[in-house]
Amino acid sequence: MRVFIAGKGVISAIGNNVQENLASLRNSKSGVSKITILPTRYAETIPAAEIKLTNEELAQFSGLCSNEPRTALLSLIAAKEAIANANIPDFKKWRTGFISANTVGAMDKTETIYKYFMEDSNTDKLLEEDPYDAGYITELVADKLGIKDHITTISTACSSSANAMAYGARLIKTNQLDIVVAGGCDAMSRFTLNGFNSLMILDNMPCTPYDENRKGLNLGEGAGYVVLVSEKVAATLAKKPTTTLSGYANANDAFHQTASSPEGKGNFMAMQGALEMSGLSTKDIDYINLHGTGTPNNDLSEGMAVQRIFGEVPYASSTKSYTGHTLGACAGIEAVYSILSIENGIIFPNLRFETKMKELDFVPVTELLENVEVNHVMSNSFGFGGNCSSVIFSKAN
């Protein structure tokens, strides 16, 4: 049974909707710049891919209250766009799920309230804290979307939203649901910025994924969702879905809590599993949207695994050179980009690439490629805890 993608929505540092993101991708317009929204002492010294809208502006845009966690504001904007884009007649009559991923939850709120708690463990600020956790974000957005048949939150670090899409597809394939809005969201926080900084894997310049001289990642924020539908729902749509979610796999590197194995065992297994499910061979993949965080460790492990599985590596690039690493949102955002690649026959460049990595035989795409026949795209997402997931999107015939 095929699972179709009927709609998509995205907000990131390179645009507030799908069209703006596509324009930036086409024009090599990176979202990495000086931090101006997140209050942090690193504003001048560490760049990031922030969405340059305040919570008040995002609130106006989303229809939520500006007191709500930034992650939820981003989530609702992208999820709403995805549903509007799907334009499903009688949306309410189907069994619908909202499977959303996030890793920081309401950390932006907690890290502010916690300061008061440290001063006074009985502070009234604690009253605000009660609902905040990863699931709160999902429930708040699900309520606004009017979805209640099946809701849950996945939090497997940077592979979270890939696993959300896979879980949604499995619920459709087993006829438990007809429609699933799946993807993820994460906002910038001091917690994650300082965390990655303490691991010394942040680049103090715009990141250079897959470059021999790469220094690390840039943190980003955003949300990306796809609307997955069953064949039955797809048949009712005026606008026929362009793509299917043809393969996915979740594997674990089981090597180290935060580092990937040098040969990328988990990465290899995830890509292999996704290929097997899709029934495709490596030759069928036209483009790989790499995880490509820009850290020495990730790009080496992923690159080795890509090389081992593909032999001759197809077009490949990391769009994190535009969006930074958006953690729990990245697979959702990159799903939208993968679908855009198929729909528009274009391959996005890997920005700022200069020098080939000495361990690898391949280099990423560095110029926008147009008029390419893109039938199948693989998108990789790997995270802390060795969580490795790959998904494959295919042109719907």
Added chain:
Amino acid sequence: MALYINGIGCISPQHTFYNSVFLPEVKEYTTNRMACVDADYSKFFDSGSIRRMGRLMKYGTASGMIALKDAGIDVPGAISTGTALGLPEISQKFLRSLIEVNETIVSPTAFIQSTHNTVSSNIALLCGCHAHNNTFSHKGFSFESALTDAGLLAKENVDNILVGAYDEVSDYKYAVMKKTNELRKEPCSSLDVYGEKSHGIIAGEGAAFFVLAKEKSENTYGSFVGNKAFYKPESMEEIKNHILSFLKENNSSLADIDVVITGISGAMEADSVRIALNKSLFSTQTIVAYKHLCGVYMTSSAFAFWLASKMMKAQQIPDTVILENRNRSPKNILLYNSHKHNHSLMLFKAC
């Protein structure tokens, strides 16, 4: 698809560490906060790791390893877990340090353990499991989603699935609960959950893991028939309909059910629904309660899963959990639990 429960592991505020016994003595708490009874972790981790690991990391991981050992499985076919809050104590250790030093120099040790998938992936690391590894973090649906994931995996021909849940009550969460007036006034007795004076909850925590398999083994506790989660029911009628249709979907009916595990907790509003259901729907079943043993936390239904497993295998219901005794033996067991808007049903059948 019913799955056999072939191994269990539970670390909780009670003495649940050893699978050879079944609630040998009940630990009573006179405060409104329960904490897990610590186990001897040197069996599981080296001393260096024990020092670095947060409390939940230790008892969460150990529970998973106990379940695997109990089932006689070295490497599970997949791991799926639920945790509503991830690892709050160690995450806040990192948060505190970055606030204290105003974002200057912080150690990454706590940050590394702060992602919600830390326990699940730590188990994978320890047993060398490269298979599917998932972590759901959705309030009172966290463990429920992991069970749904396990059900999907079984249909996808995966066997010996390690499924579990874990949460801890951090000092911060406890302060929040105190502030929002949910907690029972101290001094109190954890055993007096349902009396007129017992309004308010006791904060709790715990970890419980299970090996779900397609084939019965010598160690099988019983079978997990299925589960269902539903969100924000609008009325008592809707809850009843969910319960009845869930039973029907699993080829069962109310008349088949011998024991109902209720999520009754001391929380007035939620308990009024639970008590009404016990009176109207479950009038012939033995009613069993469990939150006086583990406290209230969002993945406590995993403790109830453990309780169901033990009752099925022992074919015995400990006195301490009996709320209404209708002299039924624990053959077919229904769990109904809720946490705020998250409602959960599970069905078990003794072998």
